Amino acid sequence: MRNPPVNSLSLEFLTELLISLEKLENDKTFHGIIITSDCPGIFSAGLDLTEMCGRDPEHYAEYWKAVQEMWLRFYLSNLVVIAAINGVSPAGGCLLSLTCDYRVLANNPKYAIGLNETLLGIVAPFWFKDTLVNTIGHRSAERALQLGLLFPPAEALRVGVVDQVVPEDQVQSTARLVMAQWLDIPDHARQLTKTLMRKPTADRLLTERDADIQNFVRFICKDSIQKSLHAYLEKLKQKKG
């Protein structure tokens, strides 16, 4: 991912990600992809706050549809998808990694990962929640979501948000080793098993997709939510000054 400075998932970047995924899926010489970051120290800052702040309802609806599409397409991809997480990964950045089949995280205490939406005064939608529950179980997910926990590497491994923590200079090589193991499995059997495991979760969003967009638009348009997102963005900008 190369969307400096922080790989935020803007509408344009999400569209590029989806086009890239589609191209790779349509090229039958590809069997797997490794998602990693070109921004030093940052895997992805998550959803782009500027797409959710000070825009009109039509824009929010279009943006949310793209976020849903990203989740659906990566979560259900027939390719083996591995996240080589070489930086901090809050909220939507964590969600993107949770769509992958395997997560390797660099062992740097700054590289926290988690769904921290509540800390921003927002609520992780049900499909964010379902993805986390499927990964770490109900009790751990409930605690992590309510408290908006961002896990440092050792904790992330203990709770199961990531599958492996390795020294920073070994993230890419480890992801490639893991990819080789996954690609050794007969493709059709692995793909069908992935579908079996993930389709019920994806189907829930597919059947409630329009309602989920409407909920998002209603929620994000609230004055109180706009105020807190605006204040949060300002705080991020002032950090430098």
Ligand SMILES: CCCCCCCC/C=C\C=C\CC(=O)SCCNC(=O)CCNC(=O)[C@H](O)C(C)(C)COP(=O)(O)OP(=O)(O)OC[C@H]1O[C@@H](n2cnc3c(N)ncnc32)[C@H](O)[C@@H]1OP(=O)(O)O
């Ligand atoms: C009732 C149920 C209804 C259901 C409703 C559902 C509602 C759900 C709604 C939303 C869900 C959202 C999920 C998300 O993903 S929200 C985004 C969460 N992300 C964050 O909190 C991360 C914020 N960023 C940071 O913490 C830092 O930027 C960090 C990634 C740690 C990098 O730090 P650093 O290297 O120091 O860089 P800066 O902070 O200086 O940032 C550089 C510039 O980038 C801008 N920035 C940062 N993050 C974002 C972002 N997520 N979106 C847009 N822009 C971002 C930052 O403002 C700086 O900008 P500038 O250079 O102009 O000052």
